[in-house]
Amino acid sequence: MVTAYCVKCGRQDKEKGKNKPMKNPAIHQTAKGGFMAKGKCPDCDTTMCAMMSKVNAEQAITDGAAKNY
Numbered sequence: 370m371v372t373a374y375c376v377k378c379g380r381q382d383k384e385k386g387k388n389k390p391m392k393n394p395a396i397h398q399t400a401k402g403g404f405m406a407k408g409k410c411p412d413c414d415t416t417m418c419a420m421m422s423k424v425n426a427e428q429a430i431t432d433g434a435a436k437n438y
C-alpha cells in the first residue's frame with residue numbers, strides 16, 4: 370500500500386490528512402531520477418503525491434500495489 374498526505378483533508382485537521390492509502394497509485398520517475406507515487410485521496414479525490422525511494426517504488430510495483438509508468 371502506498372500512503373501519502375492529503376493537503377485538502379489536512380486543511381481542516383492536520384492529523385486527518387496523514388497516511389491516507391492512495392487510490393490507484395502509479396509510480397512515476399522524476400527528471401532527477403527519483404521516484405514518486407501519484408494517486409487520489411480515498412476520501413476527497415484530490416491528487417496526492419509521495420516521494421519514494423527506489424527500493425520502495427520497485428517493491429510497490431512488485432507487490433502490485435502500484436502501477437508503473
Ligand SMILES: [Zn+2]
Nearest residue numbers: 375378410413
Ligand atoms: Zn483528501
